[in-house]
Amino acid sequence: MSEFCASLKQITNTIHEMAREKGFWPEEELDEETLANRILQLWEDTGSKPIASKEALQEIITETIHLARESAPTNVGEKLALITSEVSEILEAYRHGDPSAEHIDGFRATEEEAADVLIRLIDFAHHQGIRLGEAVEAQIAYNAGRPYKHGKSV
Numbered sequence: 001m002s003e004f005c006a007s008l009k010q011i012t013n014t015i016h017e018m019a020r021e022k023g024f025w026p027e028e029e030l031d032e033e034t035l036a037n038r039i040l041q042l043w044e045d046t047g048s049k050p051i052a053s054k055e056a057l058q059e060i061i062t063e064t065i066h067l068a069r070e071s072a073p074t075n076v077g078e079k080l081a082l083i084t085s086e087v088s089e090i091l092e093a094y095r096h097g098d099p100s101a102e103h104i105d106g107f108r109a110t111e112e113e114a115a116d117v118l119i120r121l122i123d124f125a126h127h128q129g130i131r132l133g134e135a136v137e138a139q140i141a142y143n144a145g146r147p148y149k150h151g152k153s154v
C-alpha cells in the first residue's frame, strides 16, 4: 500500500466513525426479514405477553418505526446531492468574495467548503466500498499519458 493510500485509509476511518456518531449513517441496514425478527425479539424480551392495551401496542409501533428509520437503506442519490451541495457552497463563497471561514479559524470560506466536499466524498466512498486512494493513483497515472486538455477544447 502506498503512503498516500495508507494516510487516506487512516483519515477515512476517522471521518466515517465521526459521521456514524453524528447520525449520518444507520447502525446497520436491515432487510425486511431481519427487521421483523428484531421486532419479534422485542416482543419476546417483554415475556411474549399478549398485547392487551393500547399503550403496549403503541410502544411496539413506536419501536418498529424507530428500527425502520434507523435501518433504512442508504439513499445514494441523497448522499451524492449532499456532496454537490458542498460544491455549491464553494461557489457561494467565491460569490461573496471568499470571506473568512464560518467555523474554522484561520481559513477562507472556500477552504472550509472544499474540506466539506472532501470529507463527504471520502465518507461516501468508504461506505460504498470504493477504493478511493487506489483509484486516485490509477487515475493520475492514466491522466499523465493523456493529451493536452485530454484532447478536448475545454
Ligand SMILES: [Mg+2]
Pocket: 086, 089, 112, 113, 116
Ligand atoms: Mg459546508
